Amino acid sequence: MSRLFGSVRARATLAATLVVAVALVAAGAAVLLSLRSNLLGEAGTQAERSARDVATELAVGTPYADLSLDVDDRPVQVVDEEGTLVAASDDLERITGTGVETVEPRPAASPDGTGDADDGDDDDDAGEPLEAGEIGERTTVSDGSATIDGDTEDYRFAAVPVKTEDRGRLTVYAGAPLSAEHGAVNTALTVMLIGFPVLLAVVGWVTWLVTRRALRPVEGIRREMAAITASEDLARRVPVPGTHDEVARLASTTNETLAALQTSVERQRRFVADASHELRSPIASLRTQLEVAAAHPELLDLDGAVEDTVRLQHLAADLLLLARLDAGERPADARVDLAALAREEAGGRAGVSVRDDAGAAGGVTVAGSRGQLGRVLANLLDNAQRHARSAVEVSVRRDGDLAVVGVADDGEGVPEADRERIFERFVRLDAARSRDDGGAGLGLAIARDVAVRHGGTLTVHDAPAGGALFELRLPAA
Structure with missing residues (x-):
């Protein structure tokens, strides 16, 4: 198991599946909540419409016996301001959620069957102030259940107040069934419970295939690297896919x-x-x-x-x-006067002269190792004296932010084709090899490595006298 989930492909598949699962759960919950809210709102609208229809009949003085209370087999209650049930649907057997659980009306009937007249306006304090024959604007919504003709269902009830001339303030409760809401929500939930796992399985399968295809070149690279490690053949190369990714x-x-x-x-x-x-x-x-x-x-x-x-x-x-130098040893950060160093290294050498072109400007100073930089100048002077006919000249000058040291001789110079090769280790040109005092071919290689370690360069050009001119360029301090 740990090896399986140690795979990038397995982790990518698991991550993608988890992300999709979270997104699906969030989206499904939002859909269910929105669907339920819309259906409950629709049920509340239907209940309010039924309640206002009955309230309209009461406002015009329709007797209780003639009210349309059994339309669409929905539970309807009419309650007076005393909380007494004065009218109800005929087949209503049980009801909850309206605050009045009685189902048998007990109206105080008058001789004409319309109920006792109410001459007062003292009911205005019980809720929304209403005039005689006026229906209230505010509707109260609640949830409950009712049993009609032996069938019990959940309903959303709407309560609408109405003021009558002869019966005072009444409240009409009418319900709309929530079976459609329950059915739709349950159907959507069932579809989600069945569809989401299938969709997650498809997502995981597709992600597994896509990831395997995407990582196939990586596996090829890994196999080739393992083969290179086993064979120690550094001439081999890993395959490069043509995907440009x-x-x-x-x-x-x-x-x-x-x-x-x-x-x-x-x-x-x-x-x-x-x-x-x-x-x-x-x-x-x-x-x-x-x-x-x-x-x-x-x-x-x-x-x-x-x-x-x-x-x-x-x-x-x-x-x-x-x-x-190969181990990456960092040079010291000392201040080195190149003119003084050049005079020191040239001292005692026959035919070597030093020209300080920056002496009047305060000299040329660099940061680095005095010993290593002295080694560079010594190697350059040894090489120049080995190839010079009669004279070697060392010049020190400043070129912008760079300190430049030149070592020129009047020898035969270095052929252009060999001007980089001479800085390789143990490389000596044929003319140098024929000399008894030729070195091992490390002096120029050491000089260039030290120059690079000090952030500079070492190159060779033609000297004005016709020989070789080696230029050491270093960042000035």
């Missing part, structure tokens, strides 16, 4: 994530392979020198061993920095 966008985003993950994993694998390759050469060289020294101490090349050890140390430091 949220599911299609989910599939596209999933494929983009898989592509990014595949690229990251392949990059990591290349990184590990290249790092192993770069480490193997100095380690093998150092081991050879140590083995030779162990067998023939007089042949020990101490300078070569130290050089290989330093190379290993630099490579390990580069790999550690790249690992920290």
